[in-house]
Amino acid sequence: MIGRLLSIFQKYKKNRFTSRMGLLAPSALFCLPRICPTPEKIFIHNNVSLGPESKFIMQVGTPSGKFVAKHHASIGAGLTVITNNHATTGVDIKQWFSDAAENNEGDTNKDVIVEEEVWCGANVTLLLGVTIGRGAIIGAGSVVRTSIPPYSIVTGNPAKVVGFKFRVDEIIEHEKELYIESERIPKADLEKNYKKYFLDRTSEIRSYIRLYC
16 A cells, blocks of 8 residues: 555656656656756657656756757766856855855856767766767766767766767768768768867877776
């Protein structure tokens, strides 16, 4: 009896939360977050999987950054998303609290975007303003402070690119199968990213991998 009542309550709680979300696509697999004060700022697209125990640190009210997960993104348990950052100040802390309570002046709010086909391991942290590029892989426990290029492999704290999932020619063929021409990433951009984040950093990447592995 108790188990049945608990199940009914959990279902009610989830339905109440999801009804307030900015978007929850019918095909998404969505576990109720542990912390999320602003469901209306969460946008989950088709075939997205979001694991349990996620935390969304967001400013209540407007403006407030959004979290968007695009189609076929797979996100492991324990995700932390932070879309706002409070202002630093040199004034007396008591005065700062008084001012902040009135207008939140100086606070920064930015969206966090997870593009299509992204794979995130468990306990990943995404900080305000980052975009995780299409097809990227984010290693478990990574803290992502800057935007990540498409199809890259990223790990660590701070998270850094340590490789790419496919070669440029493989990415082009992959996108021909899945995306219309207007949605495909231009070859020039793919080559630029591959050179900037991988070919020009091979020594740095080797040292970074030795440090964390």
